Amino acid sequence: MFLTLLLTATFYKDVLPILQDHCQSCHRPGQIAPMPLVTYAQTKAKAKAVSQMVRSKKMPPWFADPKVGHFANDPSLTAEEIETISQWVEAGTPEGNRRDAPQLKLWNVNGWNIPQPDRVVQMPKPVRIPARGDVEYTYQIVPTGFAEDKWVRMSELKPSSRQHVHHAVIYIRPPDSTWLRNAPKNTPFTASSLGDPHLQHDAHWTDSDMLLVYAPGTSPDTWPEDMAKFVPAGSDLVFQMHYTTNGRATQDQTSVGMVFSKTPPGKRVLTLQLTNDRFEIPPETDDYRVEAWGSLPNDATLLSFFPHMHLRGKRFEYNIVGERGNVETLLRVNYDFYWQLTYRLAQPRPLKAGTRLQAVAWYDNSRKNPHNPDPTAIVRWGDQSYEEMMVGFFDIAVPAGVDKWQYFVRQPK
Numbered sequence: 001m002f003l004t005l006l007l008t009a010t011f012y013k014d015v016l017p018i019l020q021d022h023c024q025s026c027h028r029p030g031q032i033a034p035m036p037l038v039t040y041a042q043t044k045a046k047a048k049a050v051s052q053m054v055r056s057k058k059m060p061p062w063f064a065d066p067k068v069g070h071f072a073n074d075p076s077l078t079a080e081e082i083e084t085i086s087q088w089v090e091a092g093t094p095e096g097n098r099r100d101a102p103q104l105k106l107w108n109v110n111g112w113n114i115p116q117p118d119r120v121v122q123m124p125k126p127v128r129i130p131a132r133g134d135v136e137y138t139y140q141i142v143p144t145g146f147a148e149d150k151w152v153r154m155s156e157l158k159p160s161s162r163q164h165v166h167h168a169v170i171y172i173r174p175p176d177s178t179w180l181r182n183a184p185k186n187t188p189f190t191a192s193s194l195g196d197p198h199l200q201h202d203a204h205w206t207d208s209d210m211l212l213v214y215a216p217g218t219s220p221d222t223w224p225e226d227m228a229k230f231v232p233a234g235s236d237l238v239f240q241m242h243y244t245t246n247g248r249a250t251q252d253q254t255s256v257g258m259v260f261s262k263t264p265p266g267k268r269v270l271t272l273q274l275t276n277d278r279f280e281i282p283p284e285t286d287d288y289r290v291e292a293w294g295s296l297p298n299d300a301t302l303l304s305f306f307p308h309m310h311l312r313g314k315r316f317e318y319n320i321v322g323e324r325g326n327v328e329t330l331l332r333v334n335y336d337f338y339w340q341l342t343y344r345l346a347q348p349r350p351l352k353a354g355t356r357l358q359a360v361a362w363y364d365n366s367r368k369n370p371h372n373p374d375p376t377a378i379v380r381w382g383d384q385s386y387e388e389m390m391v392g393f394f395d396i397a398v399p400a401g402v403d404k405w406q407y408f409v410r411q412p413k
């Protein structure tokens, strides 16, 4: 009897710490998960499902092949943590003593997953989202009003209507950039609403650096010590929002929270991408392979990855291809369109100029793919989910004084 008492897990002492560290980033009010797992009553009500989801490893969501690489933001539970939850449920969900509870996380108070932001930039005007149909990418250019240069150590996107945001990219537009210069500020627009064909083209292509990329379930950007994103004084943030409809009309007014570095860091983080927009996926075909590669123009430290495909996406890999064609895989993702995540290397990886980086994507355009909207279609690049994309975003750190343009200047051998 004494022994069993000792071994029985309780909610406050054993289960709540696991929920705080691995589940509540999504399972709390205002986040993407359908129900909160914050209080005893909430968790007890879902106990069976919780146990099932953790034992089957469906929760927390994570899609990296465990045989490849180690990632700092891997939320997976250990075998012991899974066992603790299972035993707690089997034992009839004992509550235990409130005094054993871990300290409440700050996020239950301020709603952010990052520490209290130094600055929040919100889209000044809400965007109307219809009940049905495709929504063209919506842009909003928002001046930061920064009187001095800022280094952003952490950033997070917070939609006001989470259910409707399919993905979002926040670009940094420095004051000397000509990108979308004649487009309106502080008000939403789409490419087709801009009369000028030059501006329309601009809306679809930019080499501006990104502050962040968001999709439901992504963890906020938190850069390693002494590294940050650079936002020059007087920059604008350009919100590029992809909304999807779900039968209910609404509006969204997304915000970005930023935590600044206290002192200027030694390294600047840049987001680059390996893209292939010239593919044709044949109808009724599984495992269709598309690749993109490039060689690093200068030395850099590789930090993280964000693979992006649409409904037919199946698998995505990042590789280093050696001089003799030998391949070292850095990340292999069993892709799930509904879970587009960032994968941050546990150990940032210094790479030499000339290193060949390769991204490989596989698509399933067969009938076996339950998400496939039309297996008879020939599928090409396009913005909407029934078209496809092949983008391997990756983040690197370079010396603090180097911008994206300078990074791409190759040194003579």
Ligand code: HEC
Residues within 6 Å of the ligand: 018, 019, 022, 023, 024, 025, 026, 027, 032, 033, 034, 046, 049, 050, 051, 053, 054, 059, 060, 061, 075, 077, 217, 218
């Ligand atoms: C990255 C966000 C995220 C994290 C982290 C996460 N969940 Fe979830 N969870 C969701 C979303 C979104 C859903 C609903 C959609 C789905 O099932 O895929 C869900 C669904 C569930 C369900 C099914 C709900 C039902 O009614 O059947 C359970 C149970 C669950 N999660 C438990 C957990 C537990 C336990 C953890 C931590 C060990 C966890 N989740 C971590 C986002 C998350």
